[in-house]
Amino acid sequence: MGPLLLLALLAHAPAGAQADDSIPASSNVPGAAYPRVHTDGRVSFRLRAPEATSVRVQPGGADNGLGPGPFDMRRDAEGTWAVTTPPAVPGFHYYWLVVDGVAVNDPGSETYFGWGRPTSGVEVPEPGVDFYDARDVPHGxxxxxxxxxxxxxxxxxxxxxxxxxxxxxxxxxxxxxxxxxxxxxxxxxxxxxxxxxxxxxxxxxxxxxxxxxxxxxxxxxxxxxxxxxxxxxxxxxxxxxxxxxxxxxxxxxxxxxxxxxxxxxxxxxxxxxxxxxxxxxxxxxxxxxxxxxxxxxxxxxxxxxxxxxxxxxxxxxxxxxxxxxxxxxxxxxxxxxxxxxxxxxxxxxxxxxxxxxxxxxxxxxxxxxxxxxxxxxxxxxxx
Amino acid sequence: MGPLLLLALLAHAPAGAQADDSIPASSNVPGAAYPRVHTDGRVSFRLRAPEATSVRVQPGGADNGLGPGPFDMRRDAEGTWAVTTPPAVPGFHYYWLVVDGVAVNDPGSETYFGWGRPTSGVEVPEPGVDFYDARDVPHGxxxxxxxxxxxxxxxxxxxxxxxxxxxxxxxxxxxxxxxxxxxxxxxxxxxxxxxxxxxxxxxxxxxxxxxxxxxxxxxxxxxxxxxxxxxxxxxxxxxxxxxxxxxxxxxxxxxxxxxxxxxxxxxxxxxxxxxxxxxxxxxxxxxxxxxxxxxxxxxxxxxxxxxxxxxxxxxxxxxxxxxxxxxxxxxxxxxxxxxxxxxxxxxxxxxxxxxxxxxxxxxxxxxxxxxxxxxxxxxxxxx
Structure with missing residues (x-):
């Protein structure tokens, strides 16, 4: 690969994205690089919050397929907080972020009405399963x-x-x-x-x-x-x-x-x-x-x-x-x-x-x- | 009014609601007491955030009918933050809360996709105007x-x-x-x-x-x-x-x-x-x-x-x-x-x-x- 092509490829990488097998969750808003889902079902979350003193990921409910959580996020030197969960159960999981004690939605996620309010969610694919996908069939x-x-x-x-x-x-x-x-x-x-x-x-x-x-x-x-x-x-x-x-x-x-x-x-x-x-x-x-x-x-x-x-x-x-x-x-x-x-x-x-x-x-x-x-x-x- | 009836009425007042002319915004999620809209168009916002050190309301854009903002919220002794805006222009206005520097949605508001993500919004009625209301007419x-x-x-x-x-x-x-x-x-x-x-x-x-x-x-x-x-x-x-x-x-x-x-x-x-x-x-x-x-x-x-x-x-x-x-x-x-x-x-x-x-x-x-x-x-x- 020539240096110009390499530069061109790098220019398309999202800020802070990992060079790994993960892709943005299909439940994200268009263009959001996080949360990202890995092929083994791990999910990586990220939030920029330089002034916050604590940020964590809270799965919605103890039975949640992400695991019971909460998952404490770690701050880097620039004020970006990040965590990767263990492999999740496939499917859709409600979650929210807790920023200095306040439950808030992840700006990277579309919202889904659950828990009495619009709530973040992450879709973890089930390998080989497409019965709930928008396949190329006639749609009602x-x-x-x-x-x-x-x-x-x-x-x-x-x-x-x-x-x-x-x-x-x-x-x-x-x-x-x-x-x-x-x-x-x-x-x-x-x-x-x-x-x-x-x-x-x-x-x-x-x-x-x-x-x-x-x-x-x-x-x-x-x-x-x-x-x-x-x-x-x-x-x-x-x-x-x-x-x-x-x-x-x-x-x-x-x-x-x-x-x-x-x-x-x-x-x-x-x-x-x-x-x-x-x-x-x-x-x-x-x-x-x-x-x-x-x-x-x-x-x-x-x-x-x-x-x-x-x-x-x-x-x-x-x-x-x-x-x-x-x-x-x-x-x-x-x-x-x-x-x-x-x-x-x-x-x-x-x-x-x-x-x-x-x-x-x-x-x-x-x-x-x-x-x-x-x-x-x-x-x-x-x- | 007898004391029992008074007690019964008080029992239905939401926690922290004001005894005034305001009502929950029609853009709220069901059951949310805040944000509330006053008859003169002022809007009262409230968020419980005992651990936060600063909370404000940020209207979406400088031209926003709520005013340019931001509106700093004030904390009471129990950790609830509140602010009331000046009278707003009638209509729908995007906004978000900023909690310790992080832009987040108001849990009391339904979300509306704007600003590239699901965003809070508040509906301020225009007195005497109902051309965009769900009137009792046949609906498409x-x-x-x-x-x-x-x-x-x-x-x-x-x-x-x-x-x-x-x-x-x-x-x-x-x-x-x-x-x-x-x-x-x-x-x-x-x-x-x-x-x-x-x-x-x-x-x-x-x-x-x-x-x-x-x-x-x-x-x-x-x-x-x-x-x-x-x-x-x-x-x-x-x-x-x-x-x-x-x-x-x-x-x-x-x-x-x-x-x-x-x-x-x-x-x-x-x-x-x-x-x-x-x-x-x-x-x-x-x-x-x-x-x-x-x-x-x-x-x-x-x-x-x-x-x-x-x-x-x-x-x-x-x-x-x-x-x-x-x-x-x-x-x-x-x-x-x-x-x-x-x-x-x-x-x-x-x-x-x-x-x-x-x-x-x-x-x-x-x-x-x-x-x-x-x-x-x-x-x-x-x-």
Whole structure:
């Protein structure tokens, strides 16, 4: 290599970038050199903060695939702080930086609504896995639909995935999967963090799922002027149930070409959303024939006879009425997978038909839920 | 009032909230009590940071409607920092906090992509003005459409506003306004910061505009692996022009029921996007019959004969060919409004028909561009 070419190459290296195998995370804002992900899953973070006295990386939650952290960053002579984590679990991980005690976002990261606010995130690729990538296949649309809620007195927004070809087959009607996020997240989570649209695009391209709509709404239903109350991280099943059953489903059935009967309607969710799917779905089996619970919070003293208003009390009728009861969790989220196993033992004893899935090596995190959707969607709306 | 009722009311007051006329900004995350906007336009900011030694509010840019700032925050005994600004200009204003020298987002604010990254913003209402509010009128959809760009080798995302009723009139074709953001922003800006969808919804409800599609794409066109290069804040007219003309317009015309001729196609933008609208639009008058430039960066030594490849050289032909040349700026952005006035003087002298709009009292900020769209859209696509 001649010296001029070498200089040209060096001129394209970002300031402070390492001469190694790492690349900027796909979750970064355009042009941000950090965070960088190494081929073995290590993640390097960097922040310029000459006046700060302490900076660390805080993964979002103890179960986080980056590790429990915090990871203290070390300052160089110019005031740039840096740290590299041990190899992370593949997938999307929330994190934030703590600068002199204040939790702040990493300016290099796009923000993802989680933990009740826009939060940094880092995407660690899973080698050989592309079921949630934007592959070169036909893509569906994700449509934002605003509506005025009488329940809350506010304007709300649903995100609706329409599969490729929806606009080309004006006489076709589609089944609908209502898909709920977890605590502290909102209606954007399933597409931004979960890549639900790409998961469906890829399944459809492979002929492995029925074309369906996904409807994603915010699982909280505060009244107007709720801004003056601290954001709840508790489910609000009464309020959201009223929005879902009384407003959102009728709106979706009036706006899109849906199959408006229960056989064409599924309800699923993750964590808090799984609890909502079980509570609302099992409580309204006249509305939903398919229910999916991904990483549901464990129910203390689960009793199959009395749980969910006695929904499992008559196994024969239940099995006839319901087309699918699906449960899943990651093997790395011990409390949650134990809860699912306990529930499944009860269902088994009771003779309630169900499908269970365990995501190997993943915890209470988006990789579990991406895999869960990838497992659940092909089972929906078949004959 | 009995003591029990008083206690109940006090129990609902947020920690540290002022007993005054202020309310949480509509741009906040759900449940965040700060920032708060007062009826006179003052804005109160607050951050808990007991270990920090200095915290201030930095408005995004010298022209910012909050004032030039920075606003130093004062610490109370418990380590909460606070400041209230003088009355702000109405509209949306970017800002960030600076904690011990590090620019960070306010955890109370939703993030808005500007300044090359997700940035805090505060919405200051304009008394009596609701043309950009989500009024109780029929709402169009904003659809995210992903596609694979050969020009860049990346997956790109367009946001497409479809007006109310688009799905109910399957034989109707619609004109298209391509609408570009400013430097450091992206395809989300026109809806998130600009509320373009609500502006169109309201105009359509009043019968004041032709039903049209808005297409919003990112005005940068870095090649794949651009993540290793610092984000440009310069326009990239060659790259984006190739995406727009060679890929985006054909995709939109193939995907939606558009009028695919130049008479049904407009190009407009703000700031950097205005420069793109002028450069690309005037350079390709065979593609666009309507051009709008909101707060275009001033062109030094503007010469009407030679500007934009001599587009204005034959006034008669130009006036026959073009349906609209629209220019606008805020009276508070002196350099920009002076540039627009200079350009209009040249056009006047040359006999080039055009429409000019000045937004009273607003600067290089979103209130100027919301008003500009509200002025421009009714002039488009008429007979």
């Amino acid at each position: 649309e994700v449509r934002a639909l605003w509506y005025h809620s009488e329940v809350t007195g506010t304007v709300r927004r649903a995100l609706v995935y329409t599969p490729p070809g929806y606009d080309d087959e004006p006489d076709r009607r589609y089944p609908v999967l209502y898909l709920q996020h977890g605590a502290g997240e909102d209606e954007r989570a399933w597409t931004a963090q979960g890549r639900a649209n790409f998961i469906l695009d890829n399944l459809l391209a492979e002929g492995r799922a029925e074309p369906m709509l996904l409807v994603m709404e915010r699982g909280y239903a505060e009244a107007a002027r709720g801004g003056d109350r601290p954001a709840s991280t508790r489910p609000d099943p009464v309020g959201f149930e009223a929005v879902l059953l009384g407003e959102l489903i009728p709106l979706v059935d009036a706006t899109y070409r849906t199959g408006a009967e229960r056989e064409h309607r599924a309800l699923a969710g993750l964590s808090m959303g799984a609890r909502q799917a079980l509570t609302i779905g099992l409580g309204h089996r006249e509305e939903f024939a398919w229910i999916g619970a991904m990483s549901p919070p464990p129910v203390e003293g689960f009793d199959v006879e009395t749980a969910y208003g006695g929904a499992f009390g008559e196994p024969g009728a239940f099995n006839t009425q319901m087309r699918l009861l699906w449960l899943g969790a990651g093997t790395g989220e011990e409390r949650f997978v134990a809860g699912v196993r306990t529930m499944c033992e009860g269902l088994e004893r009771q003779g309630i038909e169900h499908v269970v899935y365990e995501s190997a090596g993943t915890a209470h995190e988006w990789q579990t839920w991406r895999r869960s959707l990838h497992e659940l969607a092909p089972l929906l709306f078949g004959d | 959809e904003v659809r995210a459409l992903w596609y694979h760009s050969e020009v860049t080798g990346t997956v790109r995302r367009a946001l497409v506003y479809t007006p109310p009723g688009y799905d109910d009139e399957p034989d109707r074709r619609y004109p298209v306004l391509y609408l570009q953001h400013g430097a450091g922003e992206d395809e989300r800006a026109w809806t998130a910061q600009g509320r373009a969808n609500f502006i169109l919804d309201n105009l359509l409800a009043e019968g004041r505009a032709e039903p049209m599609l808005l297409v919003m794409e990112r005005g940068y066109a870095e090649a794949a692996r651009g993540g290793d290069r610092p984000a440009s804040t310069r326009p990239d007219p060659v790259g984006f022009e190739a995406v727009l003309l060679g890929e985006l317009i054909p995709l939109v015309d193939a995907t939606y029921r558009t009028g695919a001729e130049r008479e049904h196609r407009a190009l407009a933008g703000l700031s950097m996007g205005a420069r793109q609208a002028l450069t690309i639009g005037l350079g390709h008058r065979e593609e666009f019959a309507w051009i709008g430039a909101m707060s275009p960066p001033p062109v030094e030594g503007f010469d009407v004969e030679t500007a934009y490849g001599g587009a204005f050289g034959e006034p008669g032909a130009f006036n026959t060919q073009m349906r609209l040349l629209w220019l606008g700026a805020g009276t508070g952005e002196e350099r920009f409004v002076a540039g627009v006035r200079t350009m209009c003087e040249g056009l006047e002298r040359q006999g080039i028909e055009h429409v000019v709009y000045e937004s009273a009292g607003t600067a290089h900020e979103w209130q100027t561009w919301r008003r500009s769209l509200h002025e421009l859209a009714p002039l488009l696509f008429g007979d």
